[in-house]
Amino acid sequence: MPDRTKIAILGSTGSVGVQALDLIAQFPDRFEVVALAAGSRLDLLADQVRRFRPRLATLAREDKLADLQEICGPLGIAAAAGEEGLSQVATHPEADRVLSAIVGAAGLKPTLAAIRGRKTVALANKETLVMAGQLMLSESQRSNALLLPVDSEHSALHQCLRGERREEVSRLILAASGGPFRLSSREEMEAAGPQEALNHPTWDMGPKISIDSATLMNKGLEIIEAHWLFGIESSRIQVLLHPQSLVHSMVEMRDGSVICQMGTADMRGPILYSLTYPDRWESPLPRLDLAAAPPLEFYEPDSLRFPCLGLALGALEAGGTATVALNAANEIAVAAFLAGRVRFFDIPRTIEKVLEKHAPVPADSLAVILQADEECRRWAEQILMKGVAA
Amino acid sequence: MPDRTKIAILGSTGSVGVQALDLIAQFPDRFEVVALAAGSRLDLLADQVRRFRPRLATLAREDKLADLQEICGPLGIAAAAGEEGLSQVATHPEADRVLSAIVGAAGLKPTLAAIRGRKTVALANKETLVMAGQLMLSESQRSNALLLPVDSEHSALHQCLRGERREEVSRLILAASGGPFRLSSREEMEAAGPQEALNHPTWDMGPKISIDSATLMNKGLEIIEAHWLFGIESSRIQVLLHPQSLVHSMVEMRDGSVICQMGTADMRGPILYSLTYPDRWESPLPRLDLAAAPPLEFYEPDSLRFPCLGLALGALEAGGTATVALNAANEIAVAAFLAGRVRFFDIPRTIEKVLEKHAPVPADSLAVILQADEECRRWAEQILMKGVAA
Numbered sequence: 001m002p003d004r005t006k007i008a009i010l011g012s013t014g015s016v017g018v019q020a021l022d023l024i025a026q027f028p029d030r031f032e033v034v035a036l037a038a039g040s041r042l043d044l045l046a047d048q049v050r051r052f053r054p055r056l057a058t059l060a061r062e063d064k065l066a067d068l069q070e071i072c073g074p075l076g077i078a079a080a081a082g083e084e085g086l087s088q089v090a091t092h093p094e095a096d097r098v099l100s101a102i103v104g105a106a107g108l109k110p111t112l113a114a115i116r117g118r119k120t121v122a123l124a125n126k127e128t129l130v131m132a133g134q135l136m137l138s139e140s141q142r143s144n145a146l147l148l149p150v151d152s153e154h155s156a157l158h159q160c161l162r163g164e165r166r167e168e169v170s171r172l173i174l175a176a177s178g179g180p181f182r183l184s185s186r187e188e189m190e191a192a193g194p195q196e197a198l199n200h201p202t203w204d205m206g207p208k209i210s211i212d213s214a215t216l217m218n219k220g221l222e223i224i225e226a227h228w229l230f231g232i233e234s235s236r237i238q239v240l241l242h243p244q245s246l247v248h249s250m251v252e253m254r255d256g257s258v259i260c261q262m263g264t265a266d267m268r269g270p271i272l273y274s275l276t277y278p279d280r281w282e283s284p285l286p287r288l289d290l291a292a293a294p295p296l297e298f299y300e301p302d303s304l305r306f307p308c309l310g311l312a313l314g315a316l317e318a319g320g321t322a323t324v325a326l327n328a329a330n331e332i333a334v335a336a337f338l339a340g341r342v343r344f345f346d347i348p349r350t351i352e353k354v355l356e357k358h359a360p361v362p363a364d365s366l367a368v369i370l371q372a373d374e375e376c377r378r379w380a381e382q383i384l385m386k387g388v389a390a
Numbered sequence: 391m392p393d394r395t396k397i398a399i400l401g402s403t404g405s406v407g408v409q410a411l412d413l414i415a416q417f418p419d420r421f422e423v424v425a426l427a428a429g430s431r432l433d434l435l436a437d438q439v440r441r442f443r444p445r446l447a448t449l450a451r452e453d454k455l456a457d458l459q460e461i462c463g464p465l466g467i468a469a470a471a472g473e474e475g476l477s478q479v480a481t482h483p484e485a486d487r488v489l490s491a492i493v494g495a496a497g498l499k500p501t502l503a504a505i506r507g508r509k510t511v512a513l514a515n516k517e518t519l520v521m522a523g524q525l526m527l528s529e530s531q532r533s534n535a536l537l538l539p540v541d542s543e544h545s546a547l548h549q550c551l552r553g554e555r556r557e558e559v560s561r562l563i564l565a566a567s568g569g570p571f572r573l574s575s576r577e578e579m580e581a582a583g584p585q586e587a588l589n590h591p592t593w594d595m596g597p598k599i600s601i602d603s604a605t606l607m608n609k610g611l612e613i614i615e616a617h618w619l620f621g622i623e624s625s626r627i628q629v630l631l632h633p634q635s636l637v638h639s640m641v642e643m644r645d646g647s648v649i650c651q652m653g654t655a656d657m658r659g660p661i662l663y664s665l666t667y668p669d670r671w672e673s674p675l676p677r678l679d680l681a682a683a684p685p686l687e688f689y690e691p692d693s694l695r696f697p698c699l700g701l702a703l704g705a706l707e708a709g710g711t712a713t714v715a716l717n718a719a720n721e722i723a724v725a726a727f728l729a730g731r732v733r734f735f736d737i738p739r740t741i742e743k744v745l746e747k748h749a750p751v752p753a754d755s756l757a758v759i760l761q762a763d764e765e766c767r768r769w770a771e772q773i774l775m776k777g778v779a780a
Contacts, residue, residue: 159553159647159649160649161553162552162553162554163549163551163552163553163554164552164553164670165670168669168670173680240680240681250652252677252678253670254670254671254672254673255659255662255663255666255670255671255672255673255675256653256654256659256673256675256676256677256678257549257651257652257653257659257663257670258651258652258653258678259549259550259649259650259651259652260649260650260651260652261647261648261649261650262640262647262648262649262650263646263647263648264646269645269646269647272645273645273647276645279558280554280555280558280643280644280645280647281644281645282644282645283644283645283646285645285646286646287642287646288642288646288648290563290630290688291630291688291689291690293688295685295686295687296685296686296687297685297686298680298681298683299681300681
């Protein structure tokens with residue numbers, strides 16, 4: 001039997017983590033789970049521990065460590081909690097590949113730890129590159145760690161670029177489903193509550209990402225990620241709405257040729273790619289049947305109904321910690337929207353106000369980044385408390 | 391100034407040749423035309439000679455050699471004619487890259503000469519691989535000559551496969567516009583004359599290829615070509631009708647990921663790629679604007695209305711000279727149809743009869759191939775003379 005790929009998962013009980021484990025279970029001879037880190041869902045983590053028998057399991061919530069130890073102890077599995085636990089999973093000495101799938105800014109530190117630990121990092125956490133793109137890139141170059149995208153769009157771009165030279169790329173074209181409000185009026189969007197916004201037409205994702213997809217902030221964050229992952233300036237990254245979600249993204253080369261990647265709207269495709277690259281494995285996932293699929297449509301996004309796209313581009317062009325401010329304000333505003341505290345367009349309004357208030361500085365250390373993050377979150381909360389229109 | 395790529399063109403006055411020269415004229419610092427071979431169109435060749443000043447110009451028609459010499463002589467350009475002329479162009483000592491763009495079986499010998507002469511061959515002549523795929527592949531391996539496809543479909547597959555490993559390919563999916571009869575009934579097709587059949591909806595091509603596109607024999611020949619170019623067995627090569635002709639072909643990898651190449655329906659895209667590969671040049675060609683394009687549709691082809699597809703697959707599976715018989719019968723029947731001598735479905739009927747009569751032998755030498763070709767052409771003529779139904 002050839003050596004199995006040894007995987008550590010940051011965020012094993014989230015949407016991407018669960019799907020990754022579903023895939024890993026289908027290749028028992030080729031994958032081995034060595035470490036799992038979850039947030040607060042002890043029961044699901046306990047199931048995963050019993051099923052995959054890692055060397056280490058950790059929970060973010062330190063108050064549940066004793067419960068976790070009770071489950072892990074008899075199985076001879078180490079247990080840990082909090083930041084220290086996350087860091088142990090990210091740098092587990094047996095892990096070849098770390099899947100970074102914690103949602104939000106909490107994924108930043110352990111991802112940086114995995115990069116510094118020279119792991120191959122399968123990156124599902126958008127915030128890592130949005131908040132700390134420059135830092136992550138310079139650290140991954142220094143430690144020679146490979147950063148592989150897990151997002152379907154960036155996985156598509158990565159696949160399109162496999163045989164291409166960077167200097168011959170003309171444009172990256174990110175595909176966007178358009179989310180649940182693609183055809184809604186501004187008025188309908190303003191009146192929408194969390195349930196409508198969570199009702200994503202094509203992709204099955206976690207709540208934070210689903211709201212980002214409804215505002216198109218998702219695409220804004222992806223432009224920033226693509227900029228760092230592929231070294232292409234923002235003016236050469238375009239977004240096209242593609243409601244069928246079968247074309248996952250495209251690259252236009254300078255001779256006019258467009259290379260695109262397609263597949264079913266199933267996150268397990270890009271997850272598997274990120275866990276096997278540079279190999280492609282025979283996979284049990286459903287195949288794309290284009291003859292049975294609806295016609296493929298493409299539209300320019302409407303910047304009036306989707307102001308988050310322009311806010312993200314503006315932050316990327318402002319540089320430094322501006323994208324930290326963008327992300328912090330977005331996370332706070334989305335949480336407030338999900339809690340039913342504010343309306344849909346209060347999300348971009350909050351972000352705009354935070355960006356106005358924030359004076360960007362170079363994002364060249366984790367300390368600077370986390371300080372900007374904390375400050376902008378506080379401002380966003382204050383803006384939301386006072387009422388965004390104030 | 392860097393060295394210019396020195397080009398020889400077999401078939402300079404045909405559709406592909408003319409488009410290639412149009413492109414070459416746009417890169418005067420990077421391309422140089424060293425030799426041109428035309429069929430019978432002396433006037434157009436004379437224009438090309440005056441414009442591009444090659445070292446050598448040749449005509450297939452030997453009776454016009456004196457006229458050609460009269461034009462070339464004062465310019466210090468060598469002139470030749472007939473098979474000897476073709477061979478000189480194909481193996482011109484100054485040529486780096488030979489564009490093989492003669493339509494039909496006549497392209498076979500000079501293409502083989504170019505391969506044996508260790509040229510990089512940009513191959514627009516389908517018959518080379520259809521009639522002599524095995525021979526061409528073994529000769530190109532022996533002489534280390536690179537064979538690059540010019541057909542938009544094979545160029546697309548070549549581009550999709552740039553970064554991929556052959557053993558990880560699951561399927562090649564050839565895109566077909568469906569031609570002018572995609573939506574016609576069998577009765578309408580049987581009643582159609584050359585004008586209707588030549589009326590191709592998306593691509594601007596020569597008459598022989600336009601008829602092949604109406605019968606879908608074009609796709610049948612392309613399956614055979616793709617088999618030899620990419621080393622994929624016929625059962626893993628699929629055809630999908632795609633009336634918009636913007637997706638030029640696709641590759642499904644074994645993990646389910648589909649890589650596709652898109653572009654405007656302009657042959658100059660794949661021609662330029664074949665002349666610059668492995669580089670991609672900044673090109674003046676129109677860009678694909680998907681937001682302005684119609685939705686992209688895909689359909690399974692109907693084997694009842696397009697029997698040529700099944701005939702081609704059958705010939706490829708029969709092996710050896712069976713594809714020579716297929717091609718010979720098709721060329722004769724298409725010429726008869728273009729001359730108004732027979733009806734549309736007489737094309738597949740003639741091919742079927744010739745394939746039944748022909749006992750395939752290994753296609754391992756040019757002599758065997760040309761003998762089978764000659765015999766099957768004679769049979770096809772006889773079948774057409776007697777009336778196909780007889």
